[in-house]
Every structure is written in C-alpha cells, then in structure tokens.
Amino acid sequence: MGNWLNKEPPPPMVLVPPLFDYPPLAARTRMLESSYNLLFGKLALKCLFDDYFDEARNFSTVIMLKPIDDPHVDLVATVSGPLDHKPDDKIVGNALFRWQSDIDDPHTFVDLYVSNSDPVLQMRSCAYYPKYGFGAFGIFPLLRKKRLSSEDFGLMGLRYGSRNLSAGVTLTPFSSKDELPKSAWLVSKIGRLTTGVQYEPQYGIKDGASLQNLMNWSCAIGYDVGSGSPLSPSFNFGLELAKNSQFIASFYQHVVVQRRVKNPLEENEIVGITNYIDFGFELQSQIRVDDVKAANNIPDSTFQIAASWQANKNFLLKGKVGPLSSSLAMAFKSWWKPSFTFSISAVRDRTVGRxxxxxxxxxxNLREASYQRADPNFVMLTPSKEHLAEGIVWKIGKRPMLQSDINAGNFDGIPKELRPLNKIL
Structure with a gap:
C-alpha cells in the first residue's frame, strides 16, 4: 500500500511526430539522376515548391503500397485529371512496379513503368556497390508512341560516389545520332562547401565544337550547414550558372522547434511537441536575352518564395508566392496502415484576378510512421509517438533546447528514415 501511495509521477514527455514525407520519394531513384541535379538544395526545394500544390481545377490520386509478405516490392499508381471533366479531356493514369534487392538500401532496384501516355512501357534498373562506390544504371523505353529524341531509344550511365565526391556519365548507345556522351557531371564536397559542374551537349554537336561551347556547361556552388536528418536543423545556400544563360540563386532552411502543448485532450505528462518549419527562396535571372526569347514574352528574371509548417503528425500548411500567382495548400494525414492524406490547394492568378x-x-504504406530512438532523450514508450523529454529544458520566456547526440552526427542508433541522405554524395 505504501508503494502505491508513494508512486512517482510519470516522467514528462514530448511528442516527436514523423515528417509527412520523409525520406522523399525522389531519393529512392537518385542513383538514376545526376548528383548535380539533386545537390545544392535542389531536391529539398523541389519538394517544398511542388508537393501538395495540386494543379488548379485538377485532382490527383496517388496510391503507394507494398505487400506485407514481401517488402522488397512495391507499387505506385497515380491518376490525375481536370475536375470539370469533359469528353475531350484526358485522364492520365500510370503505375510503377518496383523490386528492390535490399529493403534498407534503395540504390539497387528494377522497376517497370506503364502509362496511358508516352512512354507506354519503360524499364529502369540500377546497381550500386557501396563498398567500392561504383554503380551502373539504365533507362529503357520499351514502348513509345513517338521516338524523336535520343533519350527515346534508351539511356545508360556509369557513376562513382563517395562522401565527398560524385562523378558520372550518361550515354545513348541505341541512338543513331552521334551524341556521346549525353551528359557528364563532377561534384565535390569539402567541409561545408560543395562545388559542381555538369556537361549537357545541346549546341555545336554537328560541327564537333560542343565541348568548347559554354552553352553546354553548367556550374554551381553551395554552402550547407546541418546533417540532413529531419530532427536536426539545416541550412543551404546555392549559386548556379546554368548553360551560360541563366543565373539561379537559392536558399533553403529546415528548422526544428519545440513548443508547449496546450491541448486538454493530452495527458498531463505531455509537456511539448516538436514542429518542423521549412523556408525556401529561388531567384532566376536570364543573363542572355535574345530576340527569340523577347518574342516569346519570357521574363528576364523571376522568383518564388515558399514556406511550410507541420504543426503535428496530422496537419501541414504550405504557401508560396511568385510574381504572377500565389498558392496555399493544406494537408491532413491519418497515420493508419496504410496512411491516408487529403490535400487542398488554392491558386490565385493575379494576372486575371481568379x-x-x-x-x-x-x-x-511505403514509409514508416514512427520514430524509434535509441537516444535517452527520445525513448519510445507507446506506439503513439510519445517519448521521454529528459533532454528538454522548459522555462517560461526561453526557447527549449534539445540536447541530443544528433548534433554530433551520431546516427547509428536511429532508424533509417531519420538518417541523413548524404551518406553518398
């Protein structure tokens, strides 16, 4: 009886919700892409500017499932089209069936893509060997309605990747045109500084002067701070000169904050919750404007700003502003198995006032919903994402501080969905 009367109160806990979409689906196929196109904050900015901003007067449905008996395979199917469907409008549907050799390593896989548009049937394959850093990949359109460009006949590539260096080349061996290589890139990281160059021949191919033409080259430099884990703040600033004709400046920041919980539905020991705030800015300026571009009414410069706030595991608010339009998106997610997400977006076109x-x-059900941490500051107690808050200091008027080894870059004890994506540059 005495032990029951002297029972200690439960320790304070903080809610650590999972991010809506982490890791991003584009990270599963990054071995098919040039590292130049994914680094310098480009992948994070693309997710910030595009995800949940559904096209105006359109709907989209995405189904991403994998069987319980065989987690090595999964299926992603999408259906999209106009809301006010007319007989002449086309509903676009496609499906992607993927096989992955290792469920913890997304870099070696084979997938099949089917669609009612072009390409009708396409196969992609990638094999990467982390021990040696070498990989090979291929994209093969098996059925197409039209084959106009060299990529329509298939693409193959070789790459090397380590923590501080990425290099690769893509070829079009099945094309009748002499366009080898199709692209090449070299990216290096020294400390917090990342530099890269990419070659994509589009000009001077016929006369053999493509290497000397600066319009075929792009270069970028970026400065980044942070580990890349969603529980760690990050900062990225990049400058790019694309094809000697476009200057791009970008900025992206991921902020992790913790606020008090003032929800009467929560238990008394729940003292706070972790929020995720993302902010991004991108400025594009044309440095070469000829008569053709002026005739097409292409602006000399444009910009876009976006921000997102995840208040809890179920609610996400996003907004972006550009010179011609503004957009606002809200998403609601239920973490069932599988999870369901409903999103609505509003687009204000200022040119027509509509x-x-x-x-x-x-x-x-592709991504895990729970964050199970081995760190003593976040010990999972129940499946409802409740964790111990011993590492949180709550004082009125002061910002709470998270004391965790993630600041030291120790990610060995946490699940793969929380680990940074930059293990391979």
Missing part, C-alpha cells in the same frame, strides 16, 4: 482550387488524395 482563384482556382485543386484536390489530392494519397494512400501510402
């Missing part, structure tokens, strides 16, 4: 709406529905 607001249009888009809708999206997503069903998924």
């Amino acid at each position: 607001t249009a709406y888009g809708f999206g529905i997503r069903v998924e």
